[in-house]
Every structure is written in C-alpha cells, then in structure tokens.
Amino acid sequence: xxxxxxxxxxxxxxxxxxxxxxxxxxxxxxxxxxxxxxxxxxxxxxxxxxxxxxxxxxxxxxxxxxxxxxxxxxxxxxxxxxxxxxxxxxxxxxxxxxxxxxxxxxxxxxxxxxxxxxxxxxxxxxxxxxxxxxxxxxxxxxxxxxxxxxxxxxxxxxxxxxxxxxxxxxxxxxxxxxxxxxxxxxxxxxxxxxxxxxxxxxxxxxxxxxxxxxxxxxxxxxxxxxxxxxxxxxxxxxxxxxxxxxxxxxxxxxxxxxxxxxxxxxxxxxxxxxxxxxxxxxxxxxxxxxxxxxxxxxxxxxxxxxxxxxxxxxxxxxxxxxxxxxxxxxxxxxxxxxxxxxxxxxxxxxxxxxxxxxxxxxxxxxxxxxxxxxxxxxxxxxxxxxxxxxxxxxxxxxxxxxxxxxxxxxxxxxxxxxxxxxxxxxxxxxxxxxxxxxxxxxxxxxxxxxxxxxxxxxxxxxxxxxxxxxxxxxxxxxxxxxxxxxxxxxxxxxxxxxxxxxxxxxxxxxxxxxxxxxxxxxxxxxxxxxxxxxxxxxxxxxxxxxxxxxxxxxxxxxxxxxxxxxxxxxxxxxxxxxxxxxxxxxxxxxxxxxx
Amino acid sequence: xxxxxxxxxxxxxxxxxxxxxxxxxxxxxxxxxxxxxxxxxxxxxxxxxxxxxxxxxxxxxxxxxxxxxxxxxxxxxxxxxxxxxxxxxxxxxxxxxxxxxxxxxxxxxxxxxxxxxxxxxxxxxxxxxxxxxxxxxxxxxxxxxxxxxxxxxxxxxxxxxxxxxxxxxxxxxxxxxxxxxxxxxxxxxxxxxxxxxxxxxxxxxxxxxxxxxxxxxxxxxxxxxxxxxxxxxxxxxxxxxxxxxxxxxxxxxxxxxxxxxxxxxxxxxxxxxxxxxxxxxxxxxxxxxxxxxxxxxxxxxxxxx
Numbered sequence: 001x002x003x004x005x006x007x008x009x010x011x012x013x014x015x016x017x018x019x020x021x022x023x024x025x026x027x028x029x030x031x032x033x034x035x036x037x038x039x040x041x042x043x044x045x046x047x048x049x050x051x052x053x054x055x056x057x058x059x060x061x062x063x064x065x066x067x068x069x070x071x072x073x074x075x076x077x078x079x080x081x082x083x084x085x086x087x088x089x090x091x092x093x094x095x096x097x098x099x100x101x102x103x104x105x106x107x108x109x110x111x112x113x114x115x116x117x118x119x120x121x122x123x124x125x126x127x128x129x130x131x132x133x134x135x136x137x138x139x140x141x142x143x144x145x146x147x148x149x150x151x152x153x154x155x156x157x158x159x160x161x162x163x164x165x166x167x168x169x170x171x172x173x174x175x176x177x178x179x180x181x182x183x184x185x186x187x188x189x190x191x192x193x194x195x196x197x198x199x200x201x202x203x204x205x206x207x208x209x210x211x212x213x214x215x216x217x218x219x220x221x222x223x224x225x226x227x228x229x230x231x232x233x234x235x236x237x238x239x240x241x242x243x244x245x246x247x248x249x250x251x252x253x254x255x256x257x258x259x260x261x262x263x264x265x266x267x268x269x270x271x272x273x274x275x276x277x278x279x280x281x282x283x284x285x286x287x288x289x290x291x292x293x294x295x296x297x298x299x300x301x302x303x304x305x306x307x308x309x310x311x312x313x314x315x316x317x318x319x320x321x322x323x324x325x326x327x328x329x330x331x332x333x334x335x336x337x338x339x340x341x342x343x344x345x346x347x348x349x350x351x352x353x354x355x356x357x358x359x360x361x362x363x364x365x366x367x368x369x370x371x372x373x374x375x376x377x378x379x380x381x382x383x384x385x386x387x388x389x390x391x392x393x394x395x396x397x398x399x400x401x402x403x404x405x406x407x408x409x410x411x412x413x414x415x416x417x418x419x420x421x422x423x424x425x426x427x428x429x430x431x432x433x434x435x436x437x438x439x440x441x442x443x444x445x446x447x448x449x450x451x452x453x454x455x456x457x458x459x460x461x462x463x464x465x466x467x468x469x470x471x472x473x474x475x476x477x478x479x480x481x482x483x484x485x486x487x488x489x490x491x492x493x494x495x496x497x498x499x500x501x502x503x504x505x506x507x508x509x510x511x512x513x514x515x516x517x518x519x520x521x522x523x524x525x526x527x528x529x530x531x532x533x534x535x536x537x538x539x540x541x542x543x544x545x546x547x548x549x550x551x552x553x554x555x556x557x558x559x560x561x562x563x564x565x566x567x568x569x570x571x572x573x574x575x576x577x578x579x580x581x582x583x584x585x586x587x588x589x590x591x592x593x594x595x
Numbered sequence: 596x597x598x599x600x601x602x603x604x605x606x607x608x609x610x611x612x613x614x615x616x617x618x619x620x621x622x623x624x625x626x627x628x629x630x631x632x633x634x635x636x637x638x639x640x641x642x643x644x645x646x647x648x649x650x651x652x653x654x655x656x657x658x659x660x661x662x663x664x665x666x667x668x669x670x671x672x673x674x675x676x677x678x679x680x681x682x683x684x685x686x687x688x689x690x691x692x693x694x695x696x697x698x699x700x701x702x703x704x705x706x707x708x709x710x711x712x713x714x715x716x717x718x719x720x721x722x723x724x725x726x727x728x729x730x731x732x733x734x735x736x737x738x739x740x741x742x743x744x745x746x747x748x749x750x751x752x753x754x755x756x757x758x759x760x761x762x763x764x765x766x767x768x769x770x771x772x773x774x775x776x777x778x779x780x781x782x783x784x785x786x787x788x789x790x791x792x793x794x795x796x797x798x799x800x801x802x803x804x805x806x807x808x809x810x811x812x813x814x815x816x817x818x819x820x821x822x823x824x825x826x827x828x829x830x831x832x833x834x835x836x837x838x839x840x841x842x843x844x845x846x847x848x849x850x851x852x853x854x855x856x857x858x859x860x861x862x863x864x865x866x867x868x869x870x871x872x873x874x875x876x877x878x879x880x881x882x883x884x885x886x887x888x889x890x891x892x893x894x895x896x897x898x899x900x
Contacts, residue, residue, distance in 0.1 A: 029720060029723060029724040029727060031720065052723065052726070052727070055727060057719070057720045057723030057724055057727070058716060058719055058720045058723065060716070066716065067714035067715075067716045067717060069716065069717050069720055071639075071640035072640070072720060107598075108600075110603075110607070113600070113603065113604055113607045114607045114610060114611050116604070116607075117604065117607040117608040117610070117611045118611045118615075120608065121608060121611060121612060121615070126608055129604065130601075131599065131601050132599075132600050132601045132603070132604040133598065133599055133600065133601075134598040134600055136598070226598065372857060372860055372861075373860070
C-alpha cells in the first residue's frame with residue numbers, strides 16, 4: 001500500500017479526467033488546463049503519451065493565449081488563487097469551451113466560488129460548468145513512497161525561510177499554515193488519520209500542533225468529514241493507523257552535505273535533477289565544424305526518469321559501479337537480440353533460392369514472428385540504455401573532475417572548494433568534540449586558501465552550540481567519522497581505484513539519524529527525546545510516514561528505503577518540505593549570513 | 596479524496612442571483628438561454644462523433660454475435676451450430692465494409708482539417724482527436740481479426756477431423772459384413788484397420804481397395820501367399836508415406852498462418868513509414884532548393900569581390 005499513495009493521486013486524476021460519471025471512455029477528446037502548480041503535480045506522474053491515452057488532446061497553461069475550441073470539454077486543474085479565478089472568469093466570458101470541469105488543487109473559499117458563479121451568470125455559462133471539485137492534492141508525489149510539498153514558490157518554505165534569524169512571527173505563521181495545508185491534503189488523499197509524533201521545541205512541533213488541530217476540527221464535523229469510511233476506500237486504516245513522524249532538519253545537518261554513491265542520489269547531487277527530470281547539456285562530439293563557422297549552441301536535453309523506466313526502477317538505489325555494470329549488461333543483451341533479428345533478416349533473403357534454406361526458414365518463421373512483435377520493446381530498451389548511458393557518463397564526468405590532484409595526503413587537497421567545505425562541515429558536525437581553537441584557525445586558513453566561502457562555518461558553529469543546549473544531538477554513532485576516514489582514503493588513492501574504494505565504502509550500511517529514529521519507533525526502543533503524541537502508541541501502526549520540516553534529500557530517502565528492505569511487512573513513506581542537494585543547501589546556509 | 600462541490604457551486608449561483616436581484620443588477624437570462632441552447636457544434640466535431648458512433652456500433656455488433664460466431668460446439672454435426680457459414684461470411688463482409696468506411700472517413704477528416712485555416716491549438720486538438728479515433732478503430736479491428744482467425748482455425752481443424760468419418764463408417768462395414776469368404780484375410784485386414792486407426796482416410800481407402808480387389812480377385816483366382824505378402828508390404832509402405840505427408844502438410848499449414856500474420860504486421864509498418872517517407876521527401880526537396888540558392892548567392896558574392 002505504499003504505492004497506494006501514488007495510485008490515489010493517479011486514480012483521482014483518472015477520475016477527474018473521465019468527468020466522474022461519464023461511463024465509457026470515448027475518444028472525443030478533452031482539453032486539460034493547468035497552472036504551474038498543477039503542472040508540477042502532474043508532470044512527475046504522467047507523460048504526454050499517457051495523457052493522450054486518457055483522451056487529453058491538448059494541455060495548456062492557464063495563463064497563456066488560448067484559442068476558442070467551442071466543441072470540447074475543458075478540465076481545469078489549478079490552485080484557487082486570485083489571478084487564477086480571474087482568468088477562469090475571463091475564459092467563461094469569452095466562451096472558449098463547450099463545458100467546464102473545475103478542479104481546485106486545494107479547497108476553494110466560498111467567496112471565490114461566488115466570484116465564479118457571478119461570472120458564469122454574466123456570461124450565461126452556468127449550465128456549462130458541469131462539475132466543481134476540491135481535489136486536496138496540494139503536494140507532489142515523486143515516487144511510490146516519497147513526496148515533497150511544492151516546487152513553485154518553494155523558497156517561501158525553504159530551510160532558509162524557516163531558520164533565518166530575523167524571521168517574524170507572522171512569517172512563521174504563514175509558513176506553518178502552508179506546510180500544514182499540504183500535509184493535510186496528503187492525509188486526505190491517503191485516506192487516513194495518523195498518529196502524530198515529533199520531538200519537542202522546534203518547527204516540527206509547531207507543524208504537529210497545527211496539523212493536529214486541523215485534523216480534530218475536520219473529524220468533529222462527522223457529516224462533512226473528509227475521513228469518513230467511504231472516502232477511506234477499503235477502510236484499510238480503520239484499525240491500523242499510520243504514524244506520521246515530523247522531524248526538523250536541524251536535528252541532522254550532516255546528511256544533506258554527504259557525498260553519496262547511489263544512482264538516484266548521485267544524479268540529484270551532481271546533475272540538474274528535479275521533479276523526476278534530468279536536464280543536461282548535450283555532450284558535443286569532436287569538433288567537426290569547419291573553422292570560422294558559428295560556434296554551435298549546446299543543446300539542453302531533458303530526460304524523464306519515470307516509473308515506466310524499468311532500468312531506473314531497478315537501479316536507482318544501487319551503488320554507482322553496479323549501475324555502470326548493469327548498463328553494460330543491458331547493452332550486451334540488446335546487441336545479442338539485435339543480432340538475432342539481423343540474422344533472421346538475412347535468412348529471409350535466401351527464400352526461393354535454396355532447398356535447404358527453406359526448411360531452415362520454416363523453423364525460423366516462429367522466431368521471426370516473435371522478433372518482429374518484440375521490436376517495439378527492443379526499441380524502447382535501446383532508448384533507455386542510451387538515456388542511462390548519457391546520465392551515468394555525465395555523473396562520472398563530475399566525479400572525475402572532483403578528484404583531481406589528490407596526491408599529497410589530507411582530504412583537504414582534493415575536490416572543488418565546495419566539496420572541501422562539505423567534507424569539513426560533515427567532520428565538524430559529527431565529531432563528538434569540537435576541534436580546538438588553534439586547529440580551527442588552521443582549518444579556516446586552509447579552507448580560505450582553497451577558495452571556500454567561510455560563512456557556513458559560522459552558522460554551523462552556532463547551530464552546534466544551540467543543538468548541544470537544547471537536546472541531545474543526534475547520535476551519529478561515529479558513522480560520520482568512519483565515512484570520513486574511508487572517503488579520504490578513497491580520495492587519496494588515484495582515479496583508477498576510485499571505483500574500488502567505492503565498493504569498500506558501500507559495504508558498510510550506516511543508519512543515518514533519521515533512519516535511527518524510525519528504527520527506534522518501529523522496534524519500540526526507548527529513546528531519550530520526549531515526544532509529542534496525540535495518541536497512545538501501540539506497535540501495530542502501518543505504515544510509517546517520515547516528514548522532515550526544513551528539507552530533505554535522496555540520501556536520507558535511500559537510507560530509509562534500504563532499512564525497510566530488511567524488515568518485511570513494514571513500510572515507510574518519506575516526505576519533506578523541499579528537496580535540496582548539498583550545494584543548494586550550502587547556498588541557503590550562506591544566505592543566513594546576509595541577514 | 597476529492598470532494599464534489601458542484602452542488603455548493605450551484606447554491607452559490609443562486610445566492611449571487613438573489614443578491615444581484617436585491618441590488619437591482621439583472622442579467623437578461625431568459626432570451627439568451629434559449630439562444631444558448633442551440634450552440635452550433637462545429638462540423639468537425641459532428642463528423643468525428645459520427646465516426647466514433649459508427650465504430651462503437653461495429654464493436655457492439657461484433658461482440659453481440661461473437662459467441663455464435665465462434666461457437667465451440669458442434670464441430671462434427673453441424674445441425675447444432677446456430678450460425679451458418681454464409682451468415683459468418685456476411686458478418687465478415689459487413690465488418691470489413693464498415694471498417695473501410697470509418698478509416699476513409701478519418702483520412703478525409705484529416706485532410707480537411709489540415710486544409711482549414713484554423714488556430715494552431717484547434718488543429719492540434721483535431722489531429723489528436725483523429726489519432727484517438729484511429730486507435731479506437733484499430734482496437735475494434737483487432738476484435739474482428741481475432742475472431743476471424745479463430746474461425747479459420749476451426750474450419751481447418753474441422754476439415755482435418757472430418758476425414759476420420761469415412762474411416763469410421765468403413766470400419767463398421769468391415770466388421771459387420773460376414774459375406775466375404777476369405778474370412779481370415781479380411782479379419783487380418785480388419786485388424787490392420789483398427790491398428791492404424793489414427794488419422795488416415797487414405798490408408799483405409801487403400802485397404803478398402805485391397806479388400807475390394809481381394810473380393811474381385813477371389814472370384815477369378817486365388818492369390819498366392821507371395822502376392823499376399825507383397826501387397827501387405829506395399830500397404831505398410833503406403834501407410835507410412837501418407838502419415839509423413841500429412842504431418843508435413845500440417846506443419847506447412849501452421850507456417851502459412853504465421854506468415855500471413857507476419858505479412859499483416861509488415862504491411863502495417865510499411866504504411867506507417869509512408870508518411871515518414873513523404874516528409875523526408877519534402878525536406879530533401881526543400882534542402883536542394885536551399886543549396887541551389889546558397890550557391891547562387893555565393894556566385895554573386897564572388898563576382899562582387
């Protein structure tokens with residue numbers, strides 16, 4: 001049922017796209033109109049082809065020039081904002097479409113509903129508005145078991161926005177409300193009222209309190225509750241409630257800075273990857289344009305890494321060397337199949353010439369039939385192989401760049417300035433005792449010489465001091481130091497051994513702090529941190545939802561997935577207010593200084 | 596889960612109406628509504644809908660008669676089948692005509708749509724609608740070709756099995772006729788017939804012939820034991836020959852069916868490529884033109900320099 005979440009969003013979409021009540025899917029075509037929020041929600045889940053298969057002939061942005069197509073139903077999927085409502089009213093007045101199915105991503109207010117009613121009356125279009133829905137889909141599902149809150153305007157609820165020193169109370173309230181609204185939508189879609197757990201004294205607790213209040217208010221009104229048994233589908237959660245664990249990013253600042261070796265996390269770390277799409281520059285081959293010609297523009301190429309990509313689904317959590325091997329394997333299998341088809345082709349050419357060939361032919365007819373019918377599958381396979389070869393090559397390029405000149409010992413001699421800062425910060429955060437003042441000065445100088453921006457250092461120092469004060473800092477169990485040691489060894493032993501070093505690194509599976517918290521909960525271990533809870537916890541919760549307020553990343557996600565793999569019957573969903581890789585996180589931390 | 600607030604919306608409409616009335620703002624609804632009811636649908640959408648309704652009609656028609664068409668029962672005795680072959684042929688023919696008409700209609704609409712000077716969005720929409728309609732038609736065609744393939748297979752099977760019938764009848768005749776004087780040999784032949792009871796009509800025929808010859812022969816002459824043996828050997832040889840022939844024929848049948856399927860696939864692919872080839876042709880023509888013009892421009896420049 002962890003895929004239930006995804007199914008839910010898809011089924012809801014399917015329903016809305018089938019006009020809820022329209023019996024047989026006839027190919028008469030609909031037009032889908034969305035705003036940027038809607039686009040971000042749909043694009044990781046459905047490709048254009050899938051939209052076509054559902055009968056969507058056109059998909060357009062709300063705020064674009066749209067021509068009248070007066071004989072077609074239009075499905076809107078937008079946020080109920082002022083500008084969007086105005087544009088809808090304008091569409092109604094211009095009589096653009098035959099009928100209107102309005103779907104609001106989060107609940108629309110009564111007054112805005114009346115605005116639309118008024119415009120509809122004025123345009124004589126009331127009968128044309130066939131259906132209006134509150135979809136409660138104000139979150140973005142990226143994987144079967146992972147979601148983020150939003151992409152547009154994510155800087156409003158970023159780590160920086162929540163943690164900046166000069167934040168006002170009203171700002172904080174707005175941020176909390178936004179987060180709670182999205183989480184609420186998520187729970188409505190999941191169809192379950194969870195048990196809330198969170199540590200005390202931080203933003204996560206604020207979110208938990210507000211969310212709890214909102215859930216209670218909704219449940220109190222039994223008639224209009226969004227969690228009645230019929231909306232909860234099979235009522236699977238009626239006896240077993242999921243546990244929603246709200247955590248604050250500040251409990252673990254090392255993980256966002258980690259280097260990683262699993263495919264998906266690596267792609268997110270070094271390439272431009274978001275909403276399941278990788279954007280890369282096309283690798284230009286050897287320059288064969290004649291001298292004096294205009295320099296070729298480098299094209300940007302987009303690759304969508306979706307659920308339909310079997311290779312990706314199989315290997316997105318695999319260590320990178322394994323991925324490279326698998327791509328090679330797939331390529332070999334593909335080449336063998338291609339050769340088989342070619343061989344059959346040449347045999348076919350012998351027809352009518354040779355007696356012996358004809359009998360060979362009859363044996364191969366069946367083979368040829370299966371080869372031909374498997375051609376589309378072969379072509380798709382080839383496409384995926386090419387895609388992953390390109391992506392993996394790009395990742396490898398980045399890795400190579402980062403490990404130049406690492407001969408004379410010491411980690412600080414390898415990698416880009418940013419990498420150096422990352423490694424040092426990890427060391428600083430995870431070390432049990434802070435380095436002495438003298439050492440710190442040396443480190444600062446070395447980092448400054450290497451070209452690093454030193455402001456994150458100050459912030460992390462502050463954070464560390466505060467964290468020590470507030471509660472027991474997250475127990476890294478020495479894993480940080482271990483990882484550090486292995487990593488420096490890897491970095492110091494020349495490029496051809498990098499991959500071997502990786503294999504050594506990966507064999508040890510560390511549980512990151514977030515995973516450790518999950519482990520405590522699932523195994524009912526005692527933990528030193530007191531928890532806010534709105535229900536007496538019993539051991540049969542299912543599934544666990546971990547949500548990190550302040551941002552998360554794929555490394556954490558992968559660590560959770562790997563942990564749960566070893567526990568059959570347990571499921572975990574991972575969500576965060578935003579996704580950032582290490583360099584994006586560092587940028588946010590640097591911004592703190594400016595305030 | 597999504598919440599249907601359509602009723603809420605209608606209620607809002609009423610609220611706004613009453614509010615407007617109170618303020619004195621009125622919308623002249625009555626007259627316009629009557630006009631609005633008869634919103635003309637474009638020609639395109641009407642015709643597209645027609646094609647779709649036709650395809651749906653074909654689909655319903657095929658599905659309704661599918662059971663009778665396939666009809667597993669009554670392979671041997673045709674009295675129990677509810678559908679005669681001529682009826683099946685009629686269905687095939689009607690289906691084919693309808694498929695062709697629909698496909699022509701779709702192509703026609705496509706060329707018309709590209710000719711009309713409509714907005715880019717409308718064009719894209721119409722193109723996509725036609726694509727969807729074509730896919731729908733293809734899926735219905737699949738229904739048709741599936742049941743037709745089943746029918747062909749059954750006919751072939753039927754033919755094969757029906758060869759057994761004369762053999763059965765002959766066996767009955769043999770075992771019940773007491774009249775042949777050379778009982779032992781006939782019984783011997785009988786045993787052979789029972790042993791070789793697998794499939795061969797031809798072998799039984801030959802044995803019948805042998806029996807007939809035998810009966811004729813006995814009137815004129817007693818056949819010597821050597822001749823009996825010779826005939827028996829020839830019997831064996833002929834039987835095995837016929838067996839292998841039948842096996843080969845069966846194999847060839849299977850291959851032919853597969854080849855015809857392949858041909859279907861190939862012709863589909865070739866047709867698909869036709870449009871691509873046309874496009875390439877256009878591009879090449881355009882490219883040649885560009886190159887020509889480019890050369891001329893260069894020539895002019897050369898003259899100037």
